Amino acid sequence: MPTAGTTKKKNALRQKHVPQRTCVVCRETNAKRTLIRVVRTSETSYEIDPTGRANGRGAYLCDKPSCWAKAATTPILAKALRVSPNEASVQRLQEFAAGLTDNDVEPTETAERS
Numbered sequence: 106m107p108t109a110g111t112t113k114k115k116n117a118l119r120q121k122h123v124p125q126r127t128c129v130v131c132r133e134t135n136a137k138r139t140l141i142r143v144v145r146t147s148e149t150s151y152e153i154d155p156t157g158r159a160n161g162r163g164a165y166l167c168d169k170p171s172c173w174a175k176a177a178t179t180p181i182l183a184k185a186l187r188v189s190p191n192e193a194s195v196q197r198l199q200e201f202a203a204g205l206t207d208n209d210v211e212p213t214e215t216a217e218r219s
Protein backbone atom coordinates (compact mmCIF):
# COMPACT_ATOMS: atom_id res chain seq x y z
CA MET A 106 0.00 0.00 0.00
CA PRO A 107 1.63 3.23 -1.10
CA THR A 108 1.50 5.92 1.47
CA ALA A 109 3.84 8.34 -0.14
CA GLY A 110 2.94 11.97 -0.15
CA THR A 111 1.16 11.88 3.14
CA THR A 112 4.04 13.15 5.19
CA LYS A 113 3.43 16.53 6.68
CA LYS A 114 6.06 18.50 8.40
CA LYS A 115 4.90 20.03 11.59
CA ASN A 116 6.60 23.03 12.97
CA ALA A 117 5.04 22.56 16.33
CA LEU A 118 8.14 21.09 17.87
CA ARG A 119 8.46 23.29 20.86
CA GLN A 120 10.82 21.56 23.18
CA LYS A 121 12.97 22.52 26.04
CA HIS A 122 16.63 21.80 26.07
CA VAL A 123 16.12 18.23 27.14
CA PRO A 124 17.66 16.02 24.48
CA GLN A 125 15.20 13.39 23.43
CA ARG A 126 16.11 10.01 22.04
CA THR A 127 14.03 7.26 20.58
CA CYS A 128 14.40 3.63 21.49
CA VAL A 129 15.09 1.81 18.23
CA VAL A 130 13.02 -1.15 19.37
CA CYS A 131 9.82 0.19 20.90
CA ARG A 132 10.07 3.67 19.36
CA GLU A 133 9.29 5.34 22.62
CA THR A 134 10.82 8.73 23.06
CA ASN A 135 12.46 9.62 26.28
CA ALA A 136 14.96 11.98 27.76
CA LYS A 137 18.41 11.06 26.59
CA ARG A 138 19.65 10.10 30.00
CA THR A 139 17.08 7.37 30.44
CA LEU A 140 18.20 5.60 27.29
CA ILE A 141 21.29 3.54 26.84
CA ARG A 142 23.47 3.96 23.83
CA VAL A 143 24.87 1.15 21.79
CA VAL A 144 27.73 2.06 19.54
CA ARG A 145 28.97 0.31 16.46
CA THR A 146 32.58 -0.70 16.89
CA SER A 147 33.07 -2.53 13.62
CA GLU A 148 31.07 -4.06 10.80
CA THR A 149 30.44 -7.08 12.93
CA SER A 150 30.30 -5.76 16.43
CA TYR A 151 28.71 -3.25 18.69
CA GLU A 152 29.13 -2.41 22.31
CA ILE A 153 27.09 -0.85 25.04
CA ASP A 154 28.25 2.69 25.53
CA PRO A 155 27.38 3.76 29.06
CA THR A 156 29.00 7.16 28.62
CA GLY A 157 27.07 7.88 25.42
CA ARG A 158 30.19 9.48 24.02
CA ALA A 159 31.97 6.78 22.13
CA ASN A 160 32.79 7.54 18.54
CA GLY A 161 30.82 5.83 15.85
CA ARG A 162 27.28 5.24 14.77
CA GLY A 163 25.06 4.81 17.74
CA ALA A 164 21.55 3.73 18.53
CA TYR A 165 19.55 4.16 21.68
CA LEU A 166 17.58 1.66 23.64
CA CYS A 167 15.38 2.29 26.61
CA ASP A 168 15.88 0.45 29.85
CA LYS A 169 13.21 -2.15 29.28
CA PRO A 170 14.60 -5.67 29.37
CA SER A 171 12.16 -6.63 26.62
CA CYS A 172 13.70 -4.11 24.27
CA TRP A 173 17.18 -5.44 24.91
CA ALA A 174 16.00 -8.96 24.43
CA LYS A 175 14.47 -7.97 21.13
CA ALA A 176 17.60 -6.12 20.13
CA ALA A 177 19.52 -9.33 20.64
CA THR A 178 17.08 -11.58 18.85
CA THR A 179 15.80 -9.43 16.00
CA PRO A 180 17.60 -7.44 13.29
CA ILE A 181 16.22 -4.13 14.54
CA LEU A 182 19.34 -2.90 16.26
CA ALA A 183 21.69 -4.45 13.73
CA LYS A 184 19.85 -2.61 11.00
CA ALA A 185 19.95 0.66 12.85
CA LEU A 186 23.69 0.34 13.28
CA ARG A 187 24.29 -1.35 9.92
CA VAL A 188 26.12 -4.15 11.59
CA SER A 189 26.08 -7.90 11.18
CA PRO A 190 26.68 -8.61 14.84
CA ASN A 191 28.95 -11.40 15.89
CA GLU A 192 28.13 -13.71 18.74
CA ALA A 193 30.08 -11.75 21.30
CA SER A 194 28.12 -8.62 20.54
CA VAL A 195 24.79 -10.37 20.78
CA GLN A 196 25.90 -11.97 24.00
CA ARG A 197 26.76 -8.60 25.44
CA LEU A 198 23.22 -7.47 24.77
CA GLN A 199 21.74 -10.54 26.32
CA GLU A 200 23.87 -10.14 29.39
CA PHE A 201 22.86 -6.54 29.66
CA ALA A 202 19.21 -7.48 29.27
CA ALA A 203 19.60 -10.03 32.03
CA GLY A 204 20.94 -7.35 34.32
CA LEU A 205 17.96 -5.09 33.82
CA THR A 206 14.92 -5.28 35.98
CA ASP A 207 11.36 -4.61 35.08
CA ASN A 208 10.48 -2.50 38.05
CA ASP A 209 11.16 1.17 38.27
CA VAL A 210 13.21 0.92 41.40
CA GLU A 211 16.87 1.19 40.68
CA PRO A 212 18.85 -1.49 42.37
CA THR A 213 21.27 0.22 44.65
CA GLU A 214 23.97 -1.41 46.61
CA THR A 215 23.38 0.96 49.44
CA ALA A 216 19.77 -0.08 49.79
CA GLU A 217 18.65 0.06 53.35
CA ARG A 218 17.91 -3.32 54.70
CA SER A 219 17.26 -4.30 58.26
Ligand SMILES: [Zn+2]
Nearest residue numbers: 128131167172
Ligand atom coordinates in the same frame (compact mmCIF):
# COMPACT_ATOMS: atom_id res chain seq x y z
ZN1 LIG B 1 12.34 0.40 24.11
